[in-house]
Amino acid sequence: MPSMTMIQALNSAMDVLLTKDPDIVVFGQDVGYFGGVFRCTDGLQKKHGVSRVFDTPIAEAGILATAVGMGAYGLRPIAEIQFADYIYPATDQLISEAARLRYRSGGEFTAPIVVRAPTGGGIFGGQTHSQSPEALFAHVCGLKTVIPSNPYDAKGLLIAAVEDDDPVIFFEPKRLYNGPFDGFHDRPVKPWSQHAASEVPEGYYSIPLGQAAIAREGSAVTVIAYGTMVHVALASAEEEGIDAEVIDLRTILPLDIDTIVASVKKTGRCVVVHEATRTGGFGGELIALVQEHCFYHLEAPIERVTGWDTPYPHALEWDYFPGPKRVGAALRRVLEA
Amino acid sequence: MPSMTMIQALNSAMDVLLTKDPDIVVFGQDVGYFGGVFRCTDGLQKKHGVSRVFDTPIAEAGILATAVGMGAYGLRPIAEIQFADYIYPATDQLISEAARLRYRSGGEFTAPIVVRAPTGGGIFGGQTHSQSPEALFAHVCGLKTVIPSNPYDAKGLLIAAVEDDDPVIFFEPKRLYNGPFDGFHDRPVKPWSQHAASEVPEGYYSIPLGQAAIAREGSAVTVIAYGTMVHVALASAEEEGIDAEVIDLRTILPLDIDTIVASVKKTGRCVVVHEATRTGGFGGELIALVQEHCFYHLEAPIERVTGWDTPYPHALEWDYFPGPKRVGAALRRVLEA
Amino acid sequence: MPSTSPSLHIPEPKHRPGASHDFSDMRPPPAGLLDRPAIDISAGQAEPLARGLVRVLNEQGEAVGSWDPKLDPDRLRGGLKSMLTTRAYDDRMMRAQRQGKTSFYMKCTGEEAVAVGAALALRPDDMLFPTYRQQGLLITRGWPLVDMMCQVLSNSRDRMKGRQLPVFYSSKEAGFFSISGNLGTQFSQAVGWAMAAAYKKDSRIAAAWIGEGATAEGDFHHALTFAAVYNAPVILNVVNNQWAISSFQGIAGGEKATFASRGIGFGIPSIRVDGNDLLAVHAVTAWAAERARAGLGPTLIEHFTYRQAAHSTSDDPTRYRPADEPEHWPLGDPVDRLRGHLTVSGHWSEAQHEAFITETSEEVRAALREAESYGTLTDGPSVSPATMFDDVFKEMPWHLRRQRQELGY
Amino acid sequence: MPSTSPSLHIPEPKHRPGASHDFSDMRPPPAGLLDRPAIDISAGQAEPLARGLVRVLNEQGEAVGSWDPKLDPDRLRGGLKSMLTTRAYDDRMMRAQRQGKTSFYMKCTGEEAVAVGAALALRPDDMLFPTYRQQGLLITRGWPLVDMMCQVLSNSRDRMKGRQLPVFYSSKEAGFFSISGNLGTQFSQAVGWAMAAAYKKDSRIAAAWIGEGATAEGDFHHALTFAAVYNAPVILNVVNNQWAISSFQGIAGGEKATFASRGIGFGIPSIRVDGNDLLAVHAVTAWAAERARAGLGPTLIEHFTYRQAAHSTSDDPTRYRPADEPEHWPLGDPVDRLRGHLTVSGHWSEAQHEAFITETSEEVRAALREAESYGTLTDGPSVSPATMFDDVFKEMPWHLRRQRQELGY
Ligand SMILES: Cc1ncc(C[n+]2csc(CCOP(=O)(O)OP(=O)(O)O)c2C)c(N)n1
Ligand SMILES: Cc1ncc(C[n+]2csc(CCOP(=O)(O)OP(=O)(O)O)c2C)c(N)n1
Ligand SMILES: [Mg+2]
């Protein structure tokens, strides 16, 4: 099996999909001839033709409207938003349109679209190339939100997302594009090739949306994470020598509540980790659900380790990033509580 | 002291502000000659002139951009978005611009703007005239979010919001415009004139942002609510004969955590109520904070009573609305747990 | 030079309530003045059409000039019938709202020709992306009134299951896209649909409508941009009915340039048409459809018309415009004008018209009787609350199932 | 008729890497061809200016025609100096990025006249709403290079406290609005600022810049709409440098119409100008400023130029365009052209130019030496992490105070 980076895995997913289904088209800013600013669509235009993989004007709302219109026609568009930070102009088309079309038309019209967008920080992108806005979309009924943490999942989940009949926001942690970043930014960079999840079949496979993965089994405390933070959580557990169970949500909506509840009932303790700003983040929802389902099993308050409630600063990136030190401290606090 | 509806109180606040400060201007769709579709700006153009209270094109992003530009100039614009449901096209100007301007310019440029928008359901407005999107804005650092529940607060908070140097989203529960609606939609409509909080001074006063009010003292359970749901919570407590303490948040960001914590530590039980959809709503944040601060005082899981995770349906409005029956049931469950 | 130092200009209509109407500034050009150009015209060549006003019916009710679509009397009578049905439907449903049978209604009185003329000129399977004021499209396509009424009444047979505000119709079968409450969004979606059709080498085209007020939304700009860039087979219609709730068209930018001119700057051939002249609307729509089907790309059409009624049942226009404005609109009433034309050309009589009206109102009454038998918003059969949780997603996830249980279903 | 059935058109540039440049289609009109009209011209009258290209400097370096701003040699030399400084600054900061002293940089090579020409024509207190490619505005206004460098290096003296990506300058004192990473947003904000100025009867005006790629954003449309409706005293500049990262200007709609023509459809007088001709840029900016200050409202200007360098330090343009394109841009290089003009008119010599270059590069080097003494992104003094929590709000709320404590401050 070939070893792929997350970029290659995403590229392979789109290649497989474009080959399989003539109703799939891929578009976005710079995705055509150039292959995308992160190279995720590299070579796809050449292979599948300009009318299947093409550049768009710089208008995120226009891109999403195009996707909704194409979806209503019967195509399955994959639209790229160049950075998650630039999805805001498209909010209305996403929230008021894509998410509600099936409902408001009594099921007659649907928007089977996928919106791909690089998310998260760790590349010195400053506040407009580092955001993690997933909580905004998880609050919108009618949208599914997926955030993979490794190449294997990225490909399988992207294929499932495109085959899903509902609109899916697919956030790609950009710091994971080229390697499994664990938050130790001062240690040597690791390539995906040294990670088991970089073994990615060349052909078709899919991973069902709405199913979490246990990234690490453990019994002392449950860590709920997704995207880059899965690797940070794993590293924290190792560094601290804590027998943590790390759940990789993969899909944050619909949420795999069963896996979460089973784990917390087992461990009795829970830490929620995300890179997004804290207040109003998806961590609040997770905590609400955990205390609702596992109240009588909880032995300590559930902690959150998150980005601070500030814009993502350029120079102070590593003071902002919720790295393994902060996650480790939270794990210890929860165990000692 | 005159008795005012919430509409009159808001009108009075803007009148007082326009009279006091020539740098204040009011604009939005239909707010000028016509006085707004809910009549909140009725008479203000006539009194203060067309260049101070005026209509805008139907472009929410343009309205917000105008406000940001005016704010950067040194004015204090009050922009109306006709319905909270139509704020989405302005998301980018709100989230990426208004909220971040002070931060990104190192404090040199600011956006001292207020965005008023009617929120919530209960008027058979269907899914596009009933939404409560406050959670989306509470997740954005740099924005303040205010939601009054009565005429007195509405005026005092609006004046404080306009005098605040940061951008404020001011959501007005439209079902409260003309009366204190408690969720019993089949009972006779009550006018504000029968409610103590309709006594509103004609002149200037302000209520600090970030301070909750205790709408009802009690010792059995804490209900955290805001906007219309304050009245529903009060009615539920009465109907059920439960000694609930009802907190009216008034401002959801910054949050008055002290009032919440003091109450939950006293009662040991907590129910969070909002009209917005549940998943990813502000209730999650409130629950996360409560369990974090009051874990060892909690005697039962914290419950949420909210709008369902569906669009707000037209004909089934009262099946959707989290009315006193549902709140009452939650109160009982929490007390019995 | 109008002014010597900057001051904030706030556009204002000439007259407000209290004063009488005044359309003296408006000098509509005579019918037949502008010629119908070849369909492969450039945007620059179309400029006079975008600034001017295409009109076919003259004051005498004759069809004149090269834009005359030369429709046979049967088609014209069909158009008249659709307009009359639309008007009767509007009146009846407005009354139903006043009687408390539903919460809300929106009429298109005075603008019937905009929708009916277009529907007659398009193919039945072309895809429509309307606003809430093109009920005439559905009616012209022969969609059952009963079905529309069930939507308005939010009753047990409402295909939208009582979810949508009245008049937000949707019919895949009729090629009528689900109406959105969020202004403008459909305009750029139509371009996406048209791009998909072009991608599939489908001969169907898309047509979209937007109010002049809503042209200020970004979606309008995205529609023009994407349509121009990808040469999408789409007809983009701006319905300039002079008012956006209480705001006159100057607030949308109508003081400085016509709405049709917006398209020229994108290289899109654009036309302004007398929206109260069904023949003119038909002609420009047919021209635009021919262009789209020939692979020549998008056309922007501004329909110059007047909103005779209130914005909606929640509105009272006498609060912001002279009460006598509607009846003095210089371009008349679309029903009267088509009727006049048929009469002048000898294809219509007073008696026939009366019969038409009686028949139409009987049809509408019968339809409402049937629709009401399926319930109204406040009475009779209605959708089950359990359905509220359907169609959020194709398959219901656990959290919605749980919420449905919480509600007791 | 180009096509007989709809098919999806995807614009493509004439040549890609591997092939050589080809500008044979581009036939720039001669300098002096278009006349400078009165400032109270209508949009319709401006149409030839929006389709054409205002040029002052001819092939021989002479200033010709009625648009010649007739600047005295000192001002011209000042302009040349600002352009050279901008270029030297760009080169030096690009190198600093390559040396790891910061994370990112963006040059404006080839477009210097767009910013410098405008800054010379505006008053020092007019308010600027730039994009990331108008560093020439700050430099022409005499803003200290050291301050700009501190921002790029995110060091201890960065007034933005290391928060912003390099080149996202902000200076209230220089009348230079905080640059946003979100394309387009400043364009409509500038209109709001101008409306405020008009409301206060202030004689200052606003000017905004946007890339041709970003004109597709709704903000562009809102800016034109609001500026037209309220007659705002604002100059709206589109910098058409042919590329938006890897997308040629056809993807933004440039195949069908000029970007300047967009304004005409809103009733805004609009002009396309040779952006590599500092005299022409100065002239049209001065004309637009005069209009705005006279209460005549907005002007849209398209600057036709070419992005010679990579989009940013993260980009490699040889992956998507012929490597030899930049040096063959038919409108030449703005520095060479102004230098040529000064030389031809006898106000400049080779020796003077060499001296200028030496002086400029010494200034830049000295400034960087000083700036680096305050630290770089990776070395030396830097802002305290505690500052991260400042300026989110004017006063820090409890939750941020608590988070700051959590971080250990
Ligand atoms: C995004 C959005 N903003 C505001 C509204 C509220 N609104 C509904 S109709 C309307 C006026 C629309 O006027 P116009 O576009 O001219 O259409 P008309 O009603 O005249 O047909 C407004 C402001 C809305 N529905 N959506
Ligand atoms: C809203 C938004 N979408 C996308 C981007 C990513 N992006 C940054 S620069 C750029 C290209 C801009 O091209 P243009 O407007 O022509 O300006 P130029 O770089 O040529 O000066 C893109 C797509 C962004 N910054 N903001
Ligand atoms: Mg209108």
Ligand SMILES: [Mg+2]
């Ligand atoms: Mg460009």
